[in-house]
Amino acid sequence: xxxxxxxxxxxxxxxxxxxxxxxxxxxxxxxxxxxxxxxxxxxxxxxxxxxxxxxxxxxxxxxxxxxxxxxxxxxxxxxxxxxxxxxxxxxxxxxxxxxxxxxxxxxxxxxxxxxxxxxxxxxxxxxxxxxxxxxxxxxxxxxxxxxxxxxxxxxxxxxxxxxxxxxxxxxxxxxxxxxxxxxxxxxxxxxxxxxxxxxxxxxxxxxxxxxxxxxxxxxxxxxxxxxxxxxxxxxxxxxxxxxxxxxxxxxxxxxxxxxxxxxxxxxxxxxxxxxxxxxxxxxxxxxxxxxxxxxxxxxxxxxxxxxxxx
Numbered sequence: 001x002x003x004x005x006x007x008x009x010x011x012x013x014x015x016x017x018x019x020x021x022x023x024x025x026x027x028x029x030x031x032x033x034x035x036x037x038x039x040x041x042x043x044x045x046x047x048x049x050x051x052x053x054x055x056x057x058x059x060x061x062x063x064x065x066x067x068x069x070x071x072x073x074x075x076x077x078x079x080x081x082x083x084x085x086x087x088x089x090x091x092x093x094x095x096x097x098x099x100x101x102x103x104x105x106x107x108x109x110x111x112x113x114x115x116x117x118x119x120x121x122x123x124x125x126x127x128x129x130x131x132x133x134x135x136x137x138x139x140x141x142x143x144x145x146x147x148x149x150x151x152x153x154x155x156x157x158x159x160x161x162x163x164x165x166x167x168x169x170x171x172x173x174x175x176x177x178x179x180x181x182x183x184x185x186x187x188x189x190x191x192x193x194x195x196x197x198x199x200x201x202x203x204x205x206x207x208x209x210x211x212x213x214x215x216x217x218x219x220x221x222x223x224x225x226x227x228x229x230x231x232x233x234x235x236x237x238x239x240x241x242x243x244x245x246x247x248x249x250x251x252x253x254x255x256x257x258x259x260x261x262x263x264x265x266x267x268x269x270x271x272x273x274x275x276x277x278x279x280x281x282x283x284x285x286x287x288x289x290x291x292x293x294x295x296x297x298x299x300x301x302x303x304x305x306x307x308x309x310x
Contacts, residue, residue, distance in 0.1 A: 001050075003027045005066040005108075007058050007099060008073035010037030012178050013113070013171075013218065015045075017070060020219050022048055029064065033057040036075045041178050058095040059087075062102060068226060069110040071099040074147070076115070076183075085143035092147025093154070100158040103165070111167040111226050112155045114235060116276055117145045118170065126277035129170065129235050140269070152235065165230050169222055172239025172278045176215030176298060177305035187212065187299075190250050191306045194259035204268035206247025211277050213240035214298035217291040224287040232286060239278035240291040256299055 004021050008014040009030025014037065021028045027050045030042055034055065045051045056062055058073040074091045075081040081088040096112065103110035119127045120135030135145050158164040175187035193200045221238040247263070254261055283289045 001025055001027055002067040003029070003065065005029045005031060005064060005069045005102075007031045007069070007071050007095065008037060008113075010034060010039060010042045010053065011072060012041070012176075012180065013174065013215065014070075014072045015041035015178055016176070016215050016219050017072070017222060018042060018045060018051065020223065022051055024223075026050065028052070029054060029066065031056045031058065031062060031073070033073075036180060036183070038180075058098055059090050061098050064102070066102070066106055066108050068108055069099050069103055070113065070222065070226070071095060071110060072113045074113075074144075076144075081144040082140055088143040089147040089150075092144070092151045096151035096154040100154060100164055100166075104158065104162050109165040109167070109226065109230075110155075111169060111222065112151055113222075114152050114168050114170045115144070115148050116170055116172040116237070116239060116278065117141065118149050118152065119273075119276075120145060121273040122275065125275050126241065126279040127237070128279040129237060129282055156233070159233055166233050167225050167228065168234035168236070169225050170235050170237045170239075170278075171218060172237065172276060173210050173212050174215055174218045175212055176302055178215075179302070181306065181310060186210065186246055186249060187302065188306070190253045191257070191299075191303055192310055194253050194257040194261050195303075195306060195310050197260055199264040200250050200254065200261045201264050201266055202246055202250055203266050204246070205265060206250065206263070207245055208268070208274045209243040209245050209276065210249070211240045211243055212249070212295060212298070213238070213291050214293035214301075217293050221283060221287060221289045224289050228286060236282050236286065237278040237280050238283060238289070239280065241278055241280055242295070243275070243277050244295065252295070253299065253303070256296075257303055
């Protein structure tokens, strides 16, 4: 049994990770300030005597004894991370410093949840880990993109300078139950609008693409990455290499929900990437990992969840 800290443990990804780590027989501590996380996401875990939930903001130091740390704390959708850009970048940068300081003191292994957003609006397709990205440092998305890029730098410096055992995961679009219904992401947006019979709003002409991975696949990848030998730090892309246009996704959701919603097209926001597709060769080779849940199956489960909460 390991004692594992999950920052952002009450969030969409964090709550699923806590669940899986508990199922594997570990002691799990969720740390969350509940800005985008929700107690509802972890309510079913509270009776487990191996689970502990702490309300705490990771921009402040945390003192706790642990064996492993998953640093997931940070708003991850544009609606939330642009709400307070300064707070977002502080969460990424100070959160990295505080979790790395904790890992250094406790000699624990620490995983940073980085993002495909560090590639910006990519000029290379698909995106391999060696690609440095195309990011506007002054744009509306920069508080998130640059915060995560800086966090990766901090992780690598703590590893080189202080011998902290690190892992860096670059997470691509992920969806599934417990997503926030108001997070502005396409999957949750489209499902909620379809279930309510509202117009489905597509930003751009619907031809721009995304790669969608189901939450269970991501959790599997994160745990496999944490289990790799200490000499492998990453970064490693975790995402689904099957590209789907946003327009096709909307039409699929309308069909699956039996909705009468119409498609409405709005201007594409500034710096919104036109294409996103991970090169997952490294994950296949080192982690023996690739997504196994197809879009149809994942959407069925996600639609069922939103039917229960909308």
